[in-house]
Amino acid sequence: MATRHEEIADELRRAIDREQYTVGSRLPAETELAARYAVSRGTVRQAVAALTAEGLIGSRQGARRVVLASRRSQSFAELRSFAQWAAAMGREATGRVAAQEYRPATAQDASRLQLPEGTPVLHVLRVRGLDGEPVLLERTVYADWIAPAVEGIDPHAPSVTQLLFDTTGLVFAYGEHVIDAVAAGARDAELLGVRRSSPLLRVRRVTTTREGRPVEWSDDRYRSDAVSFSVHNSTASNALARKTAE
Amino acid sequence: MATRHEEIADELRRAIDREQYTVGSRLPAETELAARYAVSRGTVRQAVAALTAEGLIGSRQGARRVVLASRRSQSFAELRSFAQWAAAMGREATGRVAAQEYRPATAQDASRLQLPEGTPVLHVLRVRGLDGEPVLLERTVYADWIAPAVEGIDPHAPSVTQLLFDTTGLVFAYGEHVIDAVAAGARDAELLGVRRSSPLLRVRRVTTTREGRPVEWSDDRYRSDAVSFSVHNSTASNALARKTAE
DNA sequence: GGGGCCAACTTGTTCAGACAAGTTCTCCGC
DNA sequence: GCGGAGAACTTGTCTGAACAAGTTGGCCCC
Known part of the structure; x- marks a missing residue:
């Protein structure tokens, strides 16, 4: 303060x-x-x-x-980091890495992370849970310049955000989120412990540093019975926007 | 300007x-x-x-x-009003009222609209589309003091927001949106023209006047193959918040 | 009692200046 | 060439003032 x-x-x-x-x-x-x-x-x-x-x-x-309202919305720190969010609610964040590999950046990766096409980027698939129950599937792609620091992280580490800050001083400062709904595929269903084709809340996001440099982009799928998102808007400020497909 | x-x-x-x-x-x-x-x-x-x-x-x-970004996000006016949003994209908003009736306010209605329990409130079920194709199912509950103005509206009117402003001078100034995903029920599927249990993006919102008085609350379900939402956030401003189920 | 007008109140806009705090770049020495 | 110190630059904080523009409530008159 x-x-x-x-x-x-x-x-x-x-x-x-x-x-x-x-x-x-x-x-x-x-x-x-x-x-x-x-x-x-x-x-x-x-x-x-x-x-x-x-x-x-x-x-x-x-x-x-x-x-207009009394309940205070959570801080951006809590939104950026699953672990911080869980902690703020008095729940324990759990997590494990289900898959991890380098792949050459596609045109989409390159554009979102502002990198040349073909640069090796790190794909990570994480399952995250609250008090042991899986609620979120995270498919994240990290830019090449931060990937080495991510690669060495313990697969069961609760907070990637915290570890990256501790080891590299990196801060996630800005985020752009696109929200829609998808049906759970076979893999999604198995990892989240829900039935196939049950509705999932999907959040695709790009995170950047304070300098405006993209760090990662991610496809996050939430069990819709466990998590929802809340946004407020007014004539003066409109963070939320509606978009049509493609 | x-x-x-x-x-x-x-x-x-x-x-x-x-x-x-x-x-x-x-x-x-x-x-x-x-x-x-x-x-x-x-x-x-x-x-x-x-x-x-x-x-x-x-x-x-x-x-x-x-x-950080170049594409300009839409205005709040476009988010509040389906018709304005459609117009801004060069598409035609269509709509029809599928059901409309008065019911006494439940405890939930009363709390959200800041009315006494039992007050008759107006329930309206609308199907809205872009260029004729249905994309959104709107279940709205209007406060008693605005309901008469809503009741008289042509079932096929493209813009309720515009009509309410023209007839009563009412402006939707603030909104709180809670977003999650649900599976389409039988009725939802029929009205939206999708298969049963396909994923829908649900937005529950409360809208208030400039004075901070709640006007309506609504359960909106979007065809997730047609519409998505976009939010941006930063350390300084965090309109978006993650919530656990109840 | 109701309607209309006006005064008091309140937020919005804009200015000019001063200092604090953080970043960037240059230059110097090694 | 590299690193460190420092100067120049840039954004953040805060003050005090004046006027514009919109809202509210009370008063008066019919």
Whole structure:
């Protein structure tokens, strides 16, 4: 908690969480908050902008801000890392590598990872579970420059993200996710312990470093009875987009 | 295009779109942009903050901003309204009401729409298509205070959103979406023209007005071979969250 | 009681300046 | 040629001020 506006945002979040400000009620005016925390209005605006982006409060010119929701959404760290997400819920993340091999990059791999076609990239198939029960099948392709660090990882390591950070200082900073539904194939069904052709939630994502360099792309399939995703949107911020096939 | 920072944001978006700034390259410094557009640095910061929220550029202290992606994501208006989305793609939105009736609000309805339990709410089942081909099944529950305006709508109207705005001035301002996958039931399969138990992408959402008042909640099922969703995230903004079943 | 108008309030936009903190690049010495 | 130190650059934080634009609530009149 370094900066003042982050402190204030956090304090407001907690106040909403413990229903000091209830859903539907109005937040104090900027000038009042500025006086209360002894900061300028600009700093207060930075704080409430964060809550607005999270979908906790709504804001429109002329009217006081409204509390829209109370439950705080998880952090990006929790979304990037399966293990961190599990830990935040008080569950244990388990995982094993089912297959791992180098293959020359296809045109698709090359385009997504910004590499020349034919560069050897590392394919990894992981099964991940919560408290031992498999819920996610991860087919990940790593760029050549990070692959050596991934290759040496213990097949049962709970957190690849954490290990990569510890060994190479790599941070996953940006992600693009495409979500749809698919039927479980024979292999999927076996590894996840569901019946063939049961519906799976598929998330295809590309992750990049802070410098904007793509690190990996992945085809993740979730047991839809165990996991769902949640997104909030507003006229001001629209992270979610609908797309047609191909 | 009213405000200066919106103009600048739009100009930058277009420049990225026509690859004047290519993916992976660096944006000019704030001070340079400020000079170029003859505005203060604060105004430039507002403009680039918008692009950052959209996932188009990445930003970190000390380094110049990096272009992360070029394709512009659709607006919130397009996400809220099926018809607007279709129009933006140059496709024709079709739709028909398959069933419509009032029912007393269940505890779940009451909680989601912030109404007293037992209040009569309007259930509507709509089939929507692109160029005549059905792609979406919409089971929507409308709050009692907006239901009369919905009831009178032509069953084949392409855009409910537009009609509600025209007749009542209502704007859908905020939305919370929970996404998972389900198998098509017999009714779903028939209405969408797919085989039973094929995977569907389910989006359950609650929409509220600008005042933060819930208007409707809906269970939308998309043919997963026709539609997918896309979300971008970063350490700074995380609209997407993973959830476990109940 | 209802409708309309206005004043007070509140958020949005923009400016200019100062300092903090992190990154990048150059130059120097080895 | 390589690495390290440091300067120059760049984004992040924060202040204080002024005006624009939209909302809300109260008051008055019919």
